[in-house]
Amino acid sequence: MDIKFELVPEDQRKPKPNDPLNLDFGSAFTDHMFSMKYSDDCWHSPLVGPYTPFSFDPATLCLHYGQGIFEGMKAYRRGDRVFLFRPEKNFERLNASADRMVMPQISVDFVLDSLKQLLRVESDWIPQEPGTSLYMRPTMIATEVRLGLRSSHEYIFFIILSPVGLYFKDFVPVGILVSDKYARSASGGVGFAKTMGNYAASLLPGKEAAELGFSQVMYLDSHERKFIEEAGTMNIFILFDDELVTPPLTDTILPGITRDSLIQLARDSGTTVNERSVSIDEVVEGIKSGKVLEVFGAGTAAIVAPIGTLFYKGESFTVADGEIGIITQRLFDELIGIQCGEKEDRHGWVVEIS
């Protein structure tokens, strides 16, 4: 498939944000986007064209039944060099999400090439101040006009780009509400898929946590409300003495690419990492006894987010005096250094756009 280019004339392009460090996450968008359509069992009409609103019939399937999936990725720039981080993993995960949501597969090679072409057009939009990047949002939605509940026969896949600073403005430990009321996902459900409804379902728990002064919600398993699963939009890690633990990948947990990368980086530096179930009681006991030394969340947008306090069943538990842990800081520095091409990429994760 040949990609068509319809570029915005230079003199009609938007001004670039002059302070990317202070941008609200995902509030500014570049001049162009990539899109392609799916009908009659195939993808077609790939286009790098102006960033432009869609116009939908009110009966479009995704507006009613949430048949939509997305990804989050980042591009970094240092001088003339532009770097992507394990981009094929995001498109493979998009295909896994598509499979669960009965949506069509994309060709990983083709969309990766399309993304590179889009980025070549938009390279001036990639900020290069420390902590900044160009956040990329590949998305697939069901576009058939129909109210009967079945999977759509038509889709749009698109990628939009947004220059961003850090997701959490400062790299400081955040307080988290451990919810024994809400669950993020249930066994047999769609927790492992990056589908829109998972995020919509997290809004009420997030709102209630924010009203109590917490920035994220930690979810427990839906069955017993016993084992920790995820923290807001992030996977979660806990350092018990010298053992770094993260819950194993089940169908209720998003298989984070940041999660996977941090596991490998921690192991590289000799830390024991175990993917095992961990109960909230073990965490609380560990915080009380001093065995829990660090807690942090991990995700594309936030990268690594130190967690200082857990609030559970009316009590507050502060991890290691609420300071940023040594391993948390080291993994953050290491990962962001690799992602922006400043640190050695021993695993061959970084893809440079030429």
Ligand code: COI
């Ligand atoms: C990401 O970490 O990229 C996500 O998709 C989370 C989103 C809420 C920003």
